[in-house]
Amino acid sequence: MGWRVTVVADGCGPSDAPPGVSVRRTGGDAPRDERAVPRDPRLTARGYLAGALRLIQRALRLPRHDVVVTMTDPPLLGCAGPLIAARHGAASLHWSQDVFPALLPVLGIHLPEPLMRMTERASVRALRRHDAVVAIGRCMAGRLAAAGVPAERITVLPNWPDPRIRPVPRADNPFRREHDLGGRFTVAYSGNMGLAHPMDPLLDAAALLARSDPAIAILLIGEGRRRAAVAEAVERRGLTNVRLLPLQPPDRLAESLSAADLHLATMDPRAEGLLVPSKVAGALAAGRPCLFLGPAGSDAAAMLEGCGQRLAPDDVAGLAAAIRRYAGDPLLRAAHGARALTVASAWDATAAARRFAVLAETLRQTKLRGASVLRGRSLPHA
Structure with missing residues (x-):
């Protein structure tokens, strides 16, 4: 697009x-995120701070740019965005994938109350200094606006599914053959098993299904800080209908996601507006319905109209019943799978890039006009 x-x-x-x-x-030495094997939290905090400082120093040494975009990894990097933009005489845009520090308690990180309040104030002040803030969901935009970010500066631009994800026919799927799934109805949770994604309801539902419908296969695919506890629980409870698999490489996402007949996603209700799980978009891009255990106000829940179902985060019996319903109704699966593809195709990487480019160009032009006005005002004093 010329950038x-x-x-x-x-x-x-x-x-x-x-x-x-x-x-x-x-x-x-970049700190690993929570999808990797967890480190000592203190070392992780120090690593993130050191990483942020390295990124800021490197960005300040770059030649001039028109627009500076900061992300939320490492956390609070957005606080440096206006500083880096001022160095370049550029527009400043913060791309909010998560909302920190509000998300920290959900992830089990509890700062002393005075430090938490100070960090929250610093974060909001920094976001208000950005020329624009991109939120990846309506719920996140509302959370940012409620925190004090001017609503007119917030743009909602959802994340898109990986362009490599596509439906792979069941009969031709090598992933199903490799894992000897045969004709079994297969349910999958695929992605980060992080602290913001409760796994106990899935294991409790798996225990119910092990007794009533043992032929249903449940795949838990991914890494994260909950994975070790999940593996221990599966073994301790003797859940022979559950298999744990490692995170799949990007070039196999289409096969692994299409191997499931139905997908699962979870989110801690406290995380509403602080993150948007990407698992739902990936499942829909594979042409599969999805069950979401999480808050009704989340953007993930809104995506599932006609291609899945939102359940209360602790509704174990409802989850098991919904899985049985899809397992016993191939026509429902086909209809919801077709609807899933329609939803996914309405927002892809190309559409997102166009929206992002329009926003960036608007910011660039506004910055240029502002600089021109300032130069004009300075002439009488020259």
Whole structure:
């Protein structure tokens, strides 16, 4: 779309990128996120702070850019966005994937109350200084506005499913063959088993299904801080209908997501407006219905009209009944799968890029006009 993009990333990972995009790495030891094996929380906090400082220093040394975009990993990096933008004479845009520090208690990180209040005030002040804030859901936009970010500066731009995800026919799916699923009705939870995604209701429903419908296969695919506890619970409870599989590489997402007849997603109700689970979008892009255990006001719940169902986060019996309903009704699965593809195709990477480019160009032009006005005002004093 005519933009030259520089990505500033921490660590020493790969820097290959498509034409028009250059990657500048800090060379530091990037902290792993919670999808990886967890470290000592104190080391993780120090690692994130050190990573943020490296990113800021690297961004300040870049040549001039028109728009500076900050993300929410590491947390509170957005506080530095206006500073980096001022260095470049650029517009500042914060792309909010999560809302920190409000999300920290949900993740089990409890700061002392005075520090929490100070961090929240600093975060809101920084967001109010940005020229624009992108929220990945309506619920998040409402949360940001309630915190004090001017509503006119907030743009809702949902995340999109990985473009590599597509429906793979059941009979032709190598993932089903590799895992000997045969003709079994298969339910999958695929993605991060993080602290904001409760897993106990899924295991409790699996225990009910093990007694009533043992032929139903349940796949738990992914990593995260809950994974070890989930593996221990599966073994301790003797859930032979549950299999744990590692996080799948991106080039196998289409096969792994299509291997399921039905998908599951969960979210801690306290996280409403603080994050939007991406599992739902991936399931729909594979043409599969999805059951979501989470708050009714979440954007994930809104996506499932006609292609899934939202249940209360602790509705174990309802979850087991919904799984049985889909398992016994192939016509329902087909109708909801078709609707899922329609929903997913309405918002893809290309549509998101167009919206983002329009927003970035608007910010660039506004910044240029502002600079022109300031130069004009300075002439009488020259």
